[in-house]
Amino acid sequence: xxxxxxxxxDPVVERVVDKFxxxxxxxxxxxxxxxDNERRTKQKDLVGYLTDIxxxxxxxxxxxxAAREELQDLSEEDIVRKTACASHAIQQDEDELEERxxxxxxxxxxxxxxxxxxxxxxxxxxxxxxxx
Numbered sequence: 001x002x003x004x005x006x007x008x009x010d011p012v013v014e015r016v017v018d019k020f021x022x023x024x025x026x027x028x029x030x031x032x033x034x035x036d037n038e039r040r041t042k043q044k045d046l047v048g049y050l051t052d053i054x055x056x057x058x059x060x061x062x063x064x065x066a067a068r069e070e071l072q073d074l075s076e077e078d079i080v081r082k083t084a085c086a087s088h089a090i091q092q093d094e095d096e097l098e099e100r101x102x103x104x105x106x107x108x109x110x111x112x113x114x115x116x117x118x119x120x121x122x123x124x125x126x127x128x129x130x131x132x
Contacts, residue, residue, distance in 0.1 A: 008014035028034060038044055
């Protein structure tokens with residue numbers, strides 16, 4: 001086995017190289033030989049390699065399609081979830097406004113004493129806000 005020391009300027013490239021080495025280790029453990037040995041000893045010919053490539057690419061296309069569908073499902077789930085959250089928040093705001101208006105109506109006033117600068121939560125009153 002040959003050892004090399006490599007300096008990587010790009011961590012993405014380094015991770016890909018690590019995956020190649022790992023994949024080679026898996027293949028060696030499974031088949032008991034390297035691709036180089038398989039080629040030199042003619043255990044597989046050119047047609048065999050082309051068949052392997054074709055099958056792997058067909059699998060890759062299936063994986064791409066499955067991943068695209070998974071991404072679409074996640075996106076649709078996010079849209080549904082975000083829409084439900086927004087609808088809930090709007091309903092809460094409407095419910096709170098309705099309750100405030102009921103209180104205003106029960107007190108026999110028209111709500112004009114609420115200060116619009118303070119979202120209607122505080123009375124526009126010199127005792128609360130101080131002199132203007």
